Amino acid sequence: MNDRDRLDQARRILAELGVTVDQLRADHRPAPAMPTVAEYLPRVQDAAGPGAQRTYGTYWQRMARRWGDRRLDDIRATDVEALQRAVATKAVPRRNGRGGRHAGEHAIAAARAFYSRAIADGLIPAGSSPAHQVAKPRRLPSPRRALTTHELSEINAVARTSGNDTALDALLLRLHTETACRRGGALALRLRDVDVQQGLLRLREKGETLRWQPITLDLATHLIEHADLRGARSPDDALLRYRDGRPLTSRRYDHLWTRIGGRLPWVAAQGVSTHWLRHTTLTWVERNFGYGIARAYAGHTDKTGPATTTYIKADLQAVATALAALTGQPHPLATSMDQLGFQAR
Known part of the structure; x- marks a missing residue:
């Protein structure tokens, strides 16, 4: 059997399996390099709407300062919990504040939004987000009421x-x-x-x-x-x-x-x-x-x-x-x- 016959035979086998040559090439392409948090953050910010920028922007910057040189898949749930505690502790006291509880909640939500984008981009598998493994604090009832x-x-x-x-x-x-x-x-x-x-x-x-x-x-x-x-x-x-x-x-x-x-x-x-x-x-x-x-x-x-x-x-x-x-x-x-x-x- 010459080379041409072998090539024709290989094509027939692939056709029977429903696999194309392009798919084989794609399967053997090297996986993209895993970016660090600091490298990936600009892409997340560009994709975020104005509301997400206002709500999460400050917390994303804190993530970059704490984890900037670490790869996305190197962050663990304990890291997210530590971020939450730090944010809650340093929250600016306000007239209607809850001891930083809401700030900690927003920190987790920001980390979840960040990792949801990483999953959508195929950088980490679904279900492997460290932020989604940390429970948000239970939201307390609002003290607001109708004024007389x-x-x-x-x-x-x-x-x-x-x-x-x-x-x-x-x-x-x-x-x-x-x-x-x-x-x-x-x-x-x-x-x-x-x-x-x-x-x-x-x-x-x-x-x-x-x-x-x-x-x-x-x-x-x-x-x-x-x-x-x-x-x-x-x-x-x-x-x-x-x-x-x-x-x-x-x-x-x-x-x-x-x-x-x-x-x-x-x-x-x-x-x-x-x-x-x-x-x-x-x-x-x-x-x-x-x-x-x-x-x-x-x-x-x-x-x-x-x-x-x-x-x-x-x-x-x-x-x-x-x-x-x-x-x-x-x-x-x-x-x-x-x-x-x-x-x-």
Whole structure:
């Protein structure tokens, strides 16, 4: 048998086995070199979205400092546990802190996100992630609750009578009370996100969600006036601004609640924050208009929870109706309760 006959015979055998020559070549290619944590981190950061960058960025950098020169497959579960303990111990004390518990939880989540990407890239086998072998700390019940009418009045009174920019602080409290939006959603607002005619505000919040939220025409007008007086001109200019025209940052919220807590001891003692306003508004909407409308008011789009949440949906008109009842001001999109076909509880 000559070489050509042997080659033809080998091809027939491969064909019977369902194997191609290219597959044989691929099977014999050398495995890629295992990168170190520091070498692989830039690829993880490039693939991460803005939300993941904000949440995990600090912890990824700590991983790089602790394990930078070690290969991905050299990290063990005990290393991740040690990182968690170190992060929790060094967490910056906050008014609503839990002794670093949340920081430790975020450290594990960041390590899991890092190793999930390594598995997806084929660098380590599925099930071999050291981060996924470490349990997250059990999340404690949130101390947040709905504020009473009296408590909310006290907070607004302090905001309007103290500080170096009472107009801004009063506007912020009203914005969050009407919309129940998160702090990040407010900071992301642009001039073009306000629809004065329809009384709508376009919110960009966590999970890269985008939605239109009804607001009173009065608030819409005040937001546009605020932006105009403080130098917003282009549609993409930041809506909320300091008196000198700079776009608002999260520091304003921190200073606001520190100041309010200094004048209202119960605010400082309970760690009241902007998110408590969200609880307050959504609790009122749920009690008076039901779970479906409260869920839409909150902008919740998650699919977790009971199967019935798939069918419990509310449209923009129902949310506008709840807003009108909450504020006592008419809204162009609001529908009467009779037209909605049910009665508020």
